[in-house]
Structures are given as C-alpha cells and as structure tokens.
Amino acid sequence: MAINTRSPHFESIDFAAMSYGILEVFIWTGNKSNVFQDVPTIPTYTLRKSAITPASGNPTVSFETSELIRDYLDTTFDGDYSGQGVWVKHKITAYNVSNAVLLSEQNIEIAFDGYSYFEEENVKEQSPMLSNKKLFVLEDNTFRVPLYTELNPTVVFLKDDEIVANQTFNYNFESSEQIKYVSIYGENENWDTFKERVLENGGTSYEPNKCLKAYFNSYSIGAVDEVRVSYKDFGSELIPSVDLLGSSWFKGGDLVITGGQFSPLYDSLAYRLTSASGNGYAYTGGLQGINDGDEFTISVWLRGDTAARIRLQESGGDYTAYFEKTIVLTSTWTKYDVTGIKGVDGNPARIVIEDVASSSGFIDVYEPSVKQFYGVKTDVINVETLQECKYEPKKVTFVNKFGALQDMYFFKKAVEMMNVTKESYKSNILDSNMSYSRSNHVYRDFNVVGKESVTLSSGFLSEEYNEVFKQMMLSEKVWVTNITDNGEQVLPINVKTGDITYKTSLNDKLVQYTIEFDKSFDTINNIR
Numbered sequence: 001m002a003i004n005t006r007s008p009h010f011e012s013i014d015f016a017a018m019s020y021g022i023l024e025v026f027i028w029t030g031n032k033s034n035v036f037q038d039v040p041t042i043p044t045y046t047l048r049k050s051a052i053t054p055a056s057g058n059p060t061v062s063f064e065t066s067e068l069i070r071d072y073l074d075t076t077f078d079g080d081y082s083g084q085g086v087w088v089k090h091k092i093t094a095y096n097v098s099n100a101v102l103l104s105e106q107n108i109e110i111a112f113d114g115y116s117y118f119e120e121e122n123v124k125e126q127s128p129m130l131s132n133k134k135l136f137v138l139e140d141n142t143f144r145v146p147l148y149t150e151l152n153p154t155v156v157f158l159k160d161d162e163i164v165a166n167q168t169f170n171y172n173f174e175s176s177e178q179i180k181y182v183s184i185y186g187e188n189e190n191w192d193t194f195k196e197r198v199l200e201n202g203g204t205s206y207e208p209n210k211c212l213k214a215y216f217n218s219y220s221i222g223a224v225d226e227v228r229v230s231y232k233d234f235g236s237e238l239i240p241s242v243d244l245l246g247s248s249w250f251k252g253g254d255l256v257i258t259g260g261q262f263s264p265l266y267d268s269l270a271y272r273l274t275s276a277s278g279n280g281y282a283y284t285g286g287l288q289g290i291n292d293g294d295e296f297t298i299s300v301w302l303r304g305d306t307a308a309r310i311r312l313q314e315s316g317g318d319y320t321a322y323f324e325k326t327i328v329l330t331s332t333w334t335k336y337d338v339t340g341i342k343g344v345d346g347n348p349a350r351i352v353i354e355d356v357a358s359s360s361g362f363i364d365v366y367e368p369s370v371k372q373f374y375g376v377k378t379d380v381i382n383v384e385t386l387q388e389c390k391y392e393p394k395k396v397t398f399v400n401k402f403g404a405l406q407d408m409y410f411f412k413k414a415v416e417m418m419n420v421t422k423e424s425y426k427s428n429i430l431d432s433n434m435s436y437s438r439s440n441h442v443y444r445d446f447n448v449v450g451k452e453s454v455t456l457s458s459g460f461l462s463e464e465y466n467e468v469f470k471q472m473m474l475s476e477k478v479w480v481t482n483i484t485d486n487g488e489q490v491l492p493i494n495v496k497t498g499d500i501t502y503k504t505s506l507n508d509k510l511v512q513y514t515i516e517f518d519k520s521f522d523t524i525n526n527i528r
Contacts, residue, residue, distance in 0.1 A: 001109060001125065001237070002085075002109065002110050002111065002112055002114075002125060002148070002150075002178075002403075003066070003069065003088060003109050003110070003111040003112070004066075004111075004112060004114035004115050004116055004123075004401075004402075004403065005066045005067075005069045005070040005073055005111050005112070005113055005114070005115075005403075006066070006070070006113060006114060006115035007066065007114075007115045007116045008064050008066050009064065009065055009066045009069070010062050010063065010064055010065075011023055011062070011063045011065060011090045011092050012060060012061065012062040012063075012092075013060070013061055013092045013093075013094050013103065013105060014057065014058040014059060014060035014061075014094075015058055015059070015094040015102045015103045016058050016059070016102075017059075017096050017102065018051045018058065018059040018060075018061070018094040018095065018096065018102055018103075019050070019051055019059075019095055019096050019097040020048060020049065020050045020051055020061065020094075020095055021048070021049055021051060021061030021063075021092060021093065021094050021095070022046065022047070022048050022092070022093050022095065023045075023046070023047045023048075023049075023063045023065070023090060023091070023092045023093075024043035024045070024046050024089075024090075024091040024092075024093075025043060025044050025045040025046075025047070025065055025068060025069070025088065025089070025090060025091075026039065026040050026043055026044055026087075026088070026089040026091070027040075027044040027069060027072045027086050027087070027088050027111075028040050028086065028087050028175075029085075029086050029087070029175045029176070030087075030174065030175060031173050031174055031175075032087050032108060032173040032174075032175070032265055033173050033264065033265040033266050034265055034266035034267045035265075035266035039087075039089070039265075039267065043091075044068075044072070045065075045068050047063055049061050049062075049063060051094075061092075061094070063092070065088075065090065069086065069088055069111045070113065072086050073085075073086055073111065073112070073113045075113050075399050075403070075405070075477050076477075077397055077405055077477070077479050077490060078490050079481065079488055079490045081144055081181035081405055082176055082181075083175070083176045083177060083178050083179030083180060083181075084112075084113075084176070084179070084403075085110045085111055085112045085175050085176075085178050085179065085403065086110070086111050086175060087108060087109075087110060087111075087175050088108070088109055088110075088111045089106060089107070089108045090106060090107055090109075091104065091105075091106040092104070092105055092106070093105075103243075103246065103247070104243075105241065105242075105243055105246070106269065107242075108265065110150070110175065110178045112178075112179070112402065112403025112404070113399055113403040113476075113477075114399075114400070114401055114402045114403030114404075115401055115474075116401070117401075124233075124234075124235075125148060125150070125151065126148065126151075126231075126377075126379065127147050127148045127149075127151045127153035127229050127231040127379070128145055128146070128147060128153075128227075128229040128379050128381060129146040129147065129148055129179065129400070129402035129403075129404040129406075130145065130146065130381070130400070130402075130404075130406060131400070131401065131467045131468070131471065132381075132464045132465060132467055132468050133379065133380065133381050133382065133464065134381065134382045134383075134384065134462055134464050134465075135227075135381060135382070135383045135384070136384050136386055136408075136409060136411075136459075136461055136462075136465070137383060137384070137385055137386070137409065138385070138386060138388065138393050138395075138409050138411070139385050139386065139387045139388075141395075141409075142183045142184070142185065143183060143224075143383070143407065144181040144182060144183045144407065145181070145182050145183075145227055145229065145381065146179055146180070146181050146182075146402070146404035146405065146406065147169060147179065147180050147181075147182055147229065148178065148179060148402075149169040149170070149171060149172060149177060149178055149179070149180055150171055150178060151231040151232060152168070152169060152170055152171060152231060152232065153168070153169055153229050153230065153231040154166065154167070154168040154169075154229070154230045154231070155167055155168075155169075155182050155227065155228070155229050155230075156227070156228045156229075156230075157184045157224045157226075157227055158224065158225065158226040158227070158228065159223050159224055159225055159226075160225065161226075164184060164224065165184045165185075165186075167182060167186065173265070179403075179404050181404075181405065184224055223385060224383050224385075225382070225383050225384075225385070226380060226381070226382055226383060227380075227381040227383060228378050228379070228380050228381075229378065229379045229381070230376055230377065230378040230379075231376070231377060232297075232373070232375075232376055232377070233373075233374040233375060233376070233377035234297065234371035234372065234373060234374065235289075235371050235372030235373075235374065236289075236371065236372075237369060237370075237371055238287050238288065238289045238290060238296075238370045238371060238372070239284065239287065239351065239368060239369055239370050240284065240285070240287070240288075242367050242368055242369070244257050244259075244271040244273075244282055244365060244368075245257060245259050245271065248284055248285055249282055249283070249284055250282070250283055250284070250285070251280070251281075251282060252280065252281040252282070252283060252354075253275060253277065253279040253280040253281060254275055254276050254277050254279065254280055255273060255274070255275050255280025255281060255282060255356070256273070256274045256275065256276075256280070257271055257272070257273055257282060258271065258272045258274075259271055261364050263301070263333070263366040263367075264301055264333040264366060269366060269367075270301075270364050270365060270366040271364070271365045271366075272362050272363070272364050272365075273353065273356055273362060273363040273364075273365060274356055274361070274362050275356040275361075278355075278356055278361070279355075279356075280354070280355075280356050281352055281353065281354030281355065282352070282353045282354070282365070283313075283350050283351065283352040283353070283354075284350045284351045285315065285350060286315040286316075286348030286349065286350055287315075287348065287349055287350060287351070287370065289372070290312075290342055290348065290349040290370075291342065292342055292343065292344040292345065292346065293341065293342065293344050294341070294342055294372055295339065295340065295341050295342075295372065295373045295374075295375075296312060296339070296340065296341075296342060296370055296371065296372055296373055297337050297338065297339040297370070297371055297372075297373040298310055298312060298337070298338045298339075298351055298368070298369070298370050299335060299336070299337050299338075299367075299368075299369045299370075299371075300335070300336055300353070300365060300366070300367065300368040300369065301333050301334065301335050301336075301365070301366035301367055302327065302329055302333075302334060302336055302363060302364065302365060302366075303329055303330065303331055303332060303333045303334065303363075303364045304329035304330075304331075304361065304362050304363040304364055305329065305331070305361055305362060306329060306355075306356055306361035306362070306363060307326055307327065307328050307329065307355060308326070308327050308329055308353060308354070308355065308363045309324055309325070309326045309327070309352075309353075309354050309355045310324060310325050310327065310336065310338045310351075310352075310353055311323065311324030311325075311338075311351075311352045311354070312324070312338075312340060312342065312349055312350075312351060312352075312370070313349065313350055313351075313352050314343070314345065314347050314348075314349060314350075315347065315348040315349055315350040316347060316348065317345070317347050320343060320345070322340055322341065322342050322343045322349065323338065323339070323340020323341065324338070324340075325338040329363065333364075333366065339373050351368060351370055353365060353368065386409075386411055386459070388411045388412075388459075391411065391412050391413055391414065392414065393409050393410060393411045394409070394410045394414055394454075394456055394480055394481070394482075395407055395408075395409055395480070395481040396408055396409075396410060396456070396472070396478060396479070396480050396481075396493075396517075397478070397479045397480075397481065397490075398471070398472045398475040398477065398478040398479070399475050399476065399477045399478075400471045400472075400475065401471050401474070406468070406471070408458075408465075408468055408472065409458075410456035410457060410458050410459070410515075411457075411458065411459035412456075412457035412458065412459045412512075413456075413457045414454055414455070414456050414457070415454065415455040416452060416453070416454045416455075417452065417453050417454070417455070418450050418451065418452045418453075418523060419450070419451050419452075419453070420448065420449065420450050420451075421447075421448075421449050421451075422445045422446070422447060422448040422449065423445070423446055423447045424443050424444060424445050424446070425443070425444055425446070426442060426443055426444075427440075427441060427442060427443070427444045429441075429442060448524070449522055449523075449524070449526075450522060450523030450524060451518065451519070451522060451523065452518075452519045452523055453496060453516060453517060453518045453519060454480070454493070454516070454517050454519070455514060455515070455516045455517075456514070456515055456516075456517065457512065457513075457514045458512055458513045458514070458515075459512060460510050460511065460512050461511050461512065461513075462505075462511060463502075463503065463504045463505055463511045465511065465513075466502045466503065466504075466511070469500060469513055469515070470500070470502075472495065472515075473495050473497070473500060473515075475495070477492075478492070478493050478494065478495060478517070479491065479492055479493060480493050480517070491519060491520075491521075492519075492520035492521065493517040493518065493519055493520055494517065494518045494520050495515065495516075495517055496516040496517055496518045497515045497516045497517075500513070
C-alpha cells in the first residue's frame with residue numbers, strides 16, 4: 001500500500017500492559033533491499049509516545065508520519081518522466097513500565113506526494129495513476145500514462161481496435177521504478193514531437209518543408225484511440241499481522257518458528273519454520289472480513305528445501321480446506337499467490353502454512369498476506385486526438401492526487417502579460433559648476449522587478465476534465481513546456497486562478513476553461 005504524504009498516515013500498536021511506544025522511521029531512495037546497502041541503518045526519525053488506555057481493549061499508541069516523510073519528497077520535472085517516491089520503513093515497538101519490549105512490528109512502503117479527498121473511504125490503489133478515463137491529446141505529440149508497477153500492470157495501446165503496442169511491468173525493488181510513464185513508444189522515450197525526436201537522437205538541425213507537412217497532415221505518427229490497463233484488483237489487507245512470532249499466529253504439531261532470517265530485502269524480517277517430526281504448521285486465528293462465497297488471494301514469499309502447502313481453512317468445526325496449493329520450494333525467494341473461494345458455512349476462516357516435510361527441512365516465510373480478490377480489472381482510457389492549426393498549444397504538467405506527473409494540453413489562445421514593480425528616487429544631477437546635463441535622469445528607478453504571467457484556454461473538453469482541473473489547481477508543482485529551436489524548454493509556473501466553477505454539458509453546453517498562471521521566476525535573472 002502506497003503512502004500519500006499530503007494526507008495523514010498513521011502507524012499504531014496496541015498490547016496488554018503497554019506503557020509507551022517508540023516509532024523508528026527510516027526514509028531512503030534507491031533499492032528496497034538491504035543487499036544494495038541503500039537502506040539506512042540509523043533511523044531518520046525516532047518518536048516516543050505514552051500509551052492511551054481506552055474504556056475497553058488494550059492500551060494503544062498512534063503516530064502520524066506524513067509530514068515527516070514529505071520533507072524527503074520533492075518532485076521535479078525537466079522534461080524527463082521518472083518515477084519519484086521514497087521508501088519508508090516504520091518500526092514500532094511496545095514497551096512496559098520496566099522498559100521491556102512487549103511487541104515489535106515493522107513494514108516497508110513506498111511514499112508519493114499524493115493525497116486523498118476528505119469524503120473518500122478505503123481508497124484503493126490503481127495502476128493507471130489517473131482519475132480521468134478520457135485523454136485529449138495533441139496530434140503527432142507523444143502522450144504518456146503513469147502506471148503503478150507494484151500491481152504488475154499490462155498496458156495495451158489500440159487504434160481502430162487493433163493493438164499497436166503493449167507492455168507488461170513486473171514489480172521492482174527500486175524506488176524510481178514504482179511509477180512508469182508509458183507511451184506507445186515504450187517507457188524510456190522523453191521526446192514529445194518529431195522535431196524533438198530528431199534533435200534528441202543526434203540530429204544537428206531540423207528543416208520543415210511543404211512535403212513533410214503534407215505527409216504529417218495525412219499520416220499521424222503513433223495515433224491511438226484507446227488505452228487498456230489491466231491489473232489484479234484486491235481489497236484491503238485482512239491479515240492481523242505479518243509477525244509469525246506475534247500473538248495473532250499459532251503453532252501446531254512440533255513446529256518451531258525462529259525469527260531473524262534474511263528476507264528478500266536482505267534484512268531480518270523473515271521467519272524459519274522447522275519440525276523435528278516433519279509434522280508442523282503455522283496458522284492464524286479466525287480472520288475478520290473473510291465472508292462466505294467471496295474470492296480471496298493469499299500472497300506470501302517462500303523459500304526452503306522442502307514442499308509447503310498454503311491453504312485457507314475453516315477455523316473450527318471440521319477444519320475444511322476451502323482452497324490450497326502445494327509448492328515445491330527452492331533456495332530462491334519467490335512470491336506465490338493462491339486464490340480461491342471461501343465456502344458457505346457461516347464459520348470463520350484462517351490461513352495455514354504447513355508441512356515441513358522432513359526433520360532436517362525448513363520453510364522460510366516472509367510477509368504472508370490475504371486480500372479479497374476482485375479479479376483482473378481493466379481500466380479503459382479513451383483517447384481523442386485534436387489538431388490545432390491556428391494557435392500554438394501549450395503542454396502543462398502537474399503532480400496529480402496520486403503523486404504522479406500528469407500532462408494536459410491547452411489548445412486555444414494564450415495571452416502573456418508582465419507586471420513590473422519598482423522603486424524610484426530623485427537624483428541630484430548638478431555638477432560642481434552648478435550645471436547639469438539634460439540627458440541625465442532626475443527621477444531614477446531601481447529595484448525594477450518584472451513578473452510575467454500567461455492565461456491559457458483549454459478548448460472544448462468533456463466534463464470528465466473537471467477532475468483534471470481540480471487536481472491541477474490543488475497541485476503544488478506545475479510546469480509548462482515550450483518548444484524551442486533547440487528542442488523543448490520546461491519552465492515552472494504557479495496557478496494564479498484561485499477559484500473554479502465546474503462546468504457540465506447540461507448547464508454550460510460546452511466545457512471550456514481559462515486558467516491564469518504566474519511564471520515561477522522573475523523576468524530578469526536574479527538567482528545569486
């Protein structure tokens with residue numbers, strides 16, 4: 001689950017006899033795994049808070065960490081589309097009055113500069129990191145779809161129901177790989193126009209002519225009218241804890257569970273299962289939210305020198321196995337998914353990891369998880385390509401609510417303005433002979449500062465773009481791209497328009513917006 005740092009994020013722990021809790025927060029970029037030594041060994045922050053004892057239940061401690069994490073997120077854009085997030089490890093520990101450790105839990109998540117709305121509940125992750133399902137793009141310009149790669153998405157570009165490009169993404173431990181910006185040309189091309197492509201690929205000049213213009217007017221490079229993004233769609237996490245030594249996990253047979261094993265991240269977060277008789281199993285108590293007839297997926301990282309059986313089982317009664325999978329393990333960490341349907345019997349269910357096949361065998365376990373499985377979801381994004389011959393369209397890029405870079409085009413009129421502020425004083429222009437030159441300034445200006453702004457018109461769009469404008473105006477980082485003789489120039493801007501009335505086809509017939517932006521710099525270079 002990704003952390004959206006512009007909205008609150010809480011880490012909590014509860015335990016009987018807890019007096020206080022300590023939270024250690026580790027923040028870094030690079031690889032999630034310790035094997036590359038990117039993970040810090042010293043906490044970025046260490047927080048302590050006394051436990052609160054409710055009227056019923058265990059003492060609890062909660063920490064809010066979004067603002068702390070956001071100090072390490074500064075999304076930038078210079079024309080290159082790259083994923084920008086930070087890894088965050090929360091390690092929270094409960095202590096009693098004697099300062100003895102009662103329970104310790106930790107997790108690692110990716111954090112983006114995103115947010116959720118006040119009225120949203122149970123915000124689900126999605127792979128196309130866009131709220132709008134229709135794109136208005138400029139003819140012969142590259143457009144990109146930001147994808148969240150943890151969900152292993154497949155993206156397909158279509159024209160007239162025929163596939164013109166497709167790509168599948170696998171989960172990656174690099175922070176920069178959590179968001180990928182994909183166009184019909186793949187994930188690594190950062191040029192927008194044919195001219196920019198020529199210059200970026202080593203061309204020394206670009207000279208348009210009538211024949212080229214006629215060719216491009218009759219044949220559109222990279223034309224797409226639909227994008228489909230498919231990914232597995234899950235509900236919320238239903239397992240109480242990933243700590244096999246915690247109070248929510250139990251042992252059967254003569255199973256022995258030891259912690260401190262190196263996980264796929266190469267830190268001590270995994271657990272080893274052994275059994276002297278080859279008859280041992282680990283299981284949870286009855287899980288909340290496992291409803292009859294629903295489909296669920298158990299996900300878990302495993303390695304070992306034996307076979308493992310993963311099952312969702314009735315908790316009590318005759319311990320019916322609703323579904324299970326037997327896996328022959330290897331010495332390499334591998335993530336396995338087991339999907340099936342909870343039987344209709346009105347009884348609770350539990351997860352079981354079992355069958356250490358021999359007294360010398362072992363099973364290593366990391367991050368067991370169970371979520372309701374909604375199936376493979378396909379988001380369809382319709383693409384409408386517009387041609388603009390009269391005005392010079394402007395591409396505006398902003399950080400959207402998911403923390404991803406999103407482009408939108410303003411197709412119509414652009415009006416540029418400049419506001420100048422200055423100070424002045426009256427100068428004495430007399431010389432020693434009590435004469436003066438008529439070409440000298442009596443009133444002199446100083447501290448002359450020019451600030452430019454631009455007003456852009458969107459052209460006619462669908463009312464689905466109300467959400468795009470909403471997110472653009474709520475964004476703290478916005479840029480405009482200008483096409484120059486040497487390629488493209490990306491400049492920072494700030495949204496000056498302070499209010500917006502959402503337009504609909506019913507009320508307004510046509511949906512069109514005019515937005516004013518301030519250039520985020522002074523006209524005269526004064527960066528010292």
